[in-house]
C-alpha cells in the first residue's frame with residue numbers, strides 16, 4: 262500500500278528521515294484530488310505554453326531526481342493562461358517515480374496512484390527577477406503535474422531516456438539541447454485541477470500554484486525501467502542506492518478547495 266511504500270521510503274533514503282517542520286504549513290503538497298469535491302470554475306482558461314527548445318541547456322542528477330534545465334534569463338519559454346494571471350518562465354522539469362509500476366506519483370486522483378509524475382516548474386517573471394526569489398515569494402511558482410501511465414512507448418521521451426545512463430550518479434551533468442517539453446504534455450491541455458500548494462521537497466515553501474492535468478501520458482515499461490537505473494548516490498560512495506520512490510507522502514488539504522477547469 263501507499264503507507265507501506267511511504268514507510269519504505271522513510272527507511273530508504275536520507276531526504277525523508279527528518280520530516281521538515283514547516284512553520285504553520287497548511288498549504289502543503291502533494292495531495293489526493295477528490296474528484297467529486299473539486300469545484301468547477303468556468304473562468305479557468307486552457308493552458309497557454311510557449312516553449313522554445315533552444316533554451317534547453319542540460320540534464321543532471323541532483324541526488325533526488327533528474328532534471329532538465331532551461332535558460333530562464335529571458336521570457337523565451339513561458340506559461341500563461343490556465344488559472345494564472347501573470348506570465349511564468351519555465352526553469353526546469355523533473356519526475357517522481359516508484360520502484361514498481363504500482364506507485365510513484367506524488368498526487369493521486371481519488372486515491373489512484375500512477376507509476377510516475379512529471380513536474381514542469383515555472384516562476385512568475387512579472388513579479389520576480391530570479392527563480393530563487395520566486396521560490397519563497399507569494400504567487401511565485403506554477404508547477405504543471407502530468408501523470409505517467411505504463412503503455413506504449415513515448416517517442417518524445419526517448420531522447421531524454423537515452424541521456425540517463427550518462428548521469429547515473431548524483432552530481433553528474435551532461436549537455437542536453439533542443440528538447441521541446443511540450444511533447445510531454447497530454448493532447449488535452451484544457452482539463453486540469455488547480456490548487457494552492459507547496460514545493461514537495463525542502464524548502465517546502467507554499468509558493469506554488471499547482472496545475473495537475475486530468476489526462477495522463479503513456480510511456481513504456483522499458484522507458485520507466487531506465488528511470489529506476491539512476492542512483493541516489495554519487496560515484497564515490499561505496500554503497501549505491503537505486504533512485505526510486507522519490508515522492509513525498511501526501512499532505513492534509515486543510516480546507517483548501519481544488520478547482521477543476523472541466524465538469
Ligand SMILES: COc1ccc(C[C@H]2SC(=S)NC2=O)c(OC)c1
Pocket residue numbers: 325326355380382396402404459460461462463464
Ligand atoms: C530551492 O528550490 C527548489 C528545491 C527543490 C525543487 C524540486 C522539488 S519541488 C517540486 S514541485 N518537486 C520537487 O522535486 C524545486 O522545484 C521547484 C525548487
Ligand SMILES: [Zn+2]
Pocket residue numbers: 355356357380461
Ligand atoms: Zn517534483
